[in-house]
């Protein structure tokens with residue numbers, strides 16, 4: 245489903261060169277919520293960018309949904325990302341001038357959906373994250389947790405196979421963070437979406453089927469918390 249083989253990535257050159265990923269390999273199963281944790285600066289965001297096709301590795305390859313991402317040209321990669329991946333960021337990345345509904349409709353327009361079905365899918369996604377009654381509001385009128393749920397609805401509306409979340413709860417208070425975590429977990433379970441989430445949030449570990457720890461550009465540990473395994477097997 246999502247597989248990385250011997251990834252290497254460095255930034256800069258000469259003395260300023262930083263080796264961020266050093267021979268990193270992983271395989272992520274379909275429909276699971278996988279958590280990646282690790283110290284700040286260890287390369288988590290870089291890894292997500294490479295796995296989602298936003299950035300090319302220096303060496304190694306990524307196979308996502310059967311496609312070798314390194315073999316796609318820029319236009320094909322853009323298409324792949326648009327059709328199959330959703331991204332949720334720490335800072336929400338919403339447009340101040342658009343209502344929640346408009347934020348979610350926008351990428352569906354890019355996908356070429358006609359207005360009626362774009363609207364219907366967007367409303368469904370917003371209702372699914374519990375924002376049905378708030379979909380006419382702009383970001384300034386929404387709480388942090390609500391903004392993040394708009395961002396999740398935007399990623400969810402196109403029904404992606406892969407959903408990436410980069411520290412989605414770190415700007416939120418504990419209650420809003422919990423709502424975001426519950427939403428991500430439900431998406432993995434009910435839609436069979438593969439969710440890959442980078443976070444320090446200890447509450448996420450309880451919900452994750454699998455917890456990977458990163459250090460020094462590699463995967464240091466790979467655990468499946470027993471409680472989740474028992475309920476899923």
Ligand SMILES: Nc1ncnc2c1ncn2[C@@H]1O[C@H](COP(=O)(O)OP(=O)(O)O)[C@@H](O)[C@H]1O
Pocket residue numbers: 255256262264282283284285286287288289290291
């Ligand atoms: N575009 C870039 N140019 C130069 N250095 C970068 C770039 N992106 C990330 N880095 C460096 O790579 C390292 C890992 O960054 P990052 O993947 O953002 O880590 P994390 O998300 O785990 O905090 C850091 O030292 C960072 O400064």
Ligand SMILES: [Mg+2]
Pocket residue numbers: 288289290410
């Ligand atoms: Mg980061």
